[in-house]
Amino acid sequence: MLRKKTNSVTQRAGRTNILSDGAASSVDRRAFLRGSGLAIGGLAAISATGGAVTQASAATAATGAVETIKSVCTHCSVGCTVVAEVSNGVWTGQEPGWDSPFNLGAHCAKGAAVREHAHGERRLKYPMKKEGGEWKRISWEQAIEEIGDKMMSVREESGPDSVYLLGSAKHNNEQAYLFRKFAAYWGTNNVDHQARICHSTTVAGVANTWGYGAMTNSYNDMHNSKAMFLIGGNPAEAHPVSLLHMLKAKEQNNAPLIVCDPRFTRTAAHADEYVRFRPGTDVALVWGILWHIFENEWEDKEFIRTRVWGMDQIKAEVANWTPEEVERVTGAPGSQLRRVARTLVNNRPGTVIWCMGGTQHTNGNNNTRAYCVLQLALGNMGTAGGGTNIFRGHDNVQGATDLGVLANTLPGYYGLTPGSWAHWARVWEEDLDWLKSRFSVMEGAGKDGTDRLMMNETGIPVSRWIDGVLEEKDNIDQPDNTRVMMLWGHAPNSQTRQKEMKTAMEKLDMMVVVDPYPTVSAVLQDREDGVYLLPACTQFETRGSATASNRSLQWRDKVVDPIFESLPDHTIISMFAKKLGFHDKLFRNIEMDGEEPVIEDITREFNRGMWTIGYTGQSPERLKMHMANQHTFDRTSLRAVGGPADGDFYGMPWPCWGTPEMNHPGTANLYDMSLPVAEGGLAFRARFGVERDGDNLLAEGVSNPGAEIQDGYPEFTMQMLIDLGWDGDLTDAEKRVIGKSVGMEFDTVGESDDTEKMAEAAKPADGSEEVGETSMSPFPSDYNERVSKINWKTDLSGGIQRVAIKHGCAPFGNAKARAVVWTFPDPVPVHREPLYTNRRDLVADYPTYEDKKFWRLPTMYKSIQEKDFSQEYPMILTSGRLVEYEGGGDESRSNPWLAELQQDMFVEVNPRDANNLGLRDGEQVWVEGPEGGKVKVMAMVTERVEAGVAFMPFHFGGHLEGVDLRDKYPEGADPYVLGEASNTAQTYGYDSVTQMQETKSTLCKIWAA
């Protein structure tokens, strides 16, 4: 811990706050809570298992009948169930869900304290705008009117792309989907969310290796692991309850836990083998382990032969990574990596786990693919206990990614191609030409002088939104700069280059913050006007689904009505749509309950379109049934044993194929060939063609049990069904839906699947029997020809998926994983030195990329790396999480239970560095990055980091370069704890594929303040 609270001195400036009373004395728990306005009676109530907390104001209500309502923790992706106790509409207590297979009655400190979000002492209470430098309360009507008018005038002058719609991993699935649809109807792909800056390199790397960009197994499945290899993650703090599952493998299977991290984390404290390595050298480290595996021929040759393409090219690269070279680059000794390799080989299946330590790099996509290749070489994929368990961050970052709150996809990872737009236009029953008319066209600005259709262009990623504002207009591949920012559920302090962000915020025409809390956006800039704060409510004040890291969907019921004047995201979207003139279209198939769109209708709408990843079978009814019957699911396999969900996997982890009526159970472990597809089995996805360089890319002679094609096969199309003679298995109703998608018209009789009725309708009017040849088919003779190109992703009936599965096959094919991604800048993952590196001796051997332009913006690599900053900035700076806080920390630092636990922003410094720099533990120091941003924080002298490396947590905000910004928050809405954002000192640097920001390896200098 940082300091014992009983002997610490807490200093605060600006507006009075509960901690400032203690500036000259200690701040203990009692004083803290008294200051925060909480009843002392609640002091001992909270515990590791989440005791009930009764607050004074709820005392009378507590005498009424207590209702229990199930929801899901809104912090991390583990998805722990919260059982809320509600009395007369007041949330009086909470318990962790004991029936939940995910948390088994456990909560971490964050989960145990979620009631406080809906209690909301520091919440934004009503819409506000800045006028003459002061916050002023306004009505919702005025806010929507003024913001909408400004959006329209900017649209008029600069086009729809000048309005940036930044969404959130805190939306539930329905809101995320609606947000992306809203952006489409507004006419921009400048829409993105936090997945860009946490796991975009995972999604890209993993999807391009074997098909889907998600965690392949689950937290629970780790019970089956014989070994666990964790790199760049600290779940003991970031995903605390996940450790429950990891430790079970350790205790039950004697599974060794190997933790690779530059920092000796709280997770590393549980490790059997801790590998310390230099930040930013993950590829070198993994190749160093693989070197021993290949050298000793320990790889799984049969698995590679039948299910992997390109391993020979990997071997050629790995051969360069001798133990000596690996040690030179990573610092990890060869003897240790040989031991790690042996452990992984001797304890199969093992799982590989990674988090943001691996993803947030300029070559993050190389890292994630290297981890995948390690598992492919070991033959650990597609099996219980194996897989890549990629721990996502926020509670619904997986769902928001799946539902397309991204600048490069539509919901379900449908791209931005004309075909993808046509698909969603069909689902939305929208006029495609009208949708097209919403987007800008840049005449002659496309390839070879063609027009650039902004509808088909990836937008600006959230990591670069500030460059959309600050970059020269002529350098940006869109009509004009970003002029309006809508920051909807986003902590700006979670992004690098904070000082430039301040400038960008001040340059905007208008900035709109939609959030339960004002966020750092409210105070980072020095604007006099043009800033709006709109109070969104939390997920406890509405209902809907959220997708946990393992792809399971869980349903949250509403715990309490929205407090103060806050509103749910989907209601706010609806209000904007009305103002902007497309409400009728946006909600064409969604009922309204007063001002609020009916959530279940939104779920059903995305069920009708998300065929690519199988978000189609999880109807609201099935999801609610799973939540009500959590106790019937096995805690390891996640499969229901009897009961109403018998055979289903908990939360129907996607893909849950076909329509809800098809009753697919969901897919607990991706690519598992030991199970029939109908029971949750799969092969690797045939996504990259059928042949490469004359090699077969389809699986060799292996398939799922019961498959009628016992070999590799491509993805299913209508033509394939016809060729196989399986098209006769489609029902007439399915055939009609498929026909409609290519423009065929069917009369009302044709809407029914009742063939008897159809036969009746086809009889001559006089009732006589028809004599001679007749056809009952309502389908034209060229039907097959016209529908031949419809495939498992574009068939809105789900029939192609159903028929493929009926014959034991995976709708997306049965192929090899590709170890080499020929479409990426580095087809074989290679090590590249970070942009800001103090290992100048390695730059020539492992240089970064050439500067380039992508995602609409010029992006620097070499032009930064070629300058040597290491003399002035000799230390490596990295960052990470703390158990008490989440993300940018606005919610959790506003929560008195959590804020008490961690009151000071700090930097970890090794004793050697501290002594050399003349720093003492607990002293204030300056940490400055090579771009000049600096933070004033407390020094924590610790051997967690090695000499030459400094670490800062990234959850703090509200201080900027030594200045406390507390008095800039709206009255009563300042978080209890403020501090410097580590990202003020963090620097430029973006992944070569996804524009992920680099926050794990830059440089800094530190000196006493």
Ligand code: SF4
């Ligand atoms: S933060 Fe994560 S681990 Fe903690 S209770 Fe919430 S969901 Fe569970």
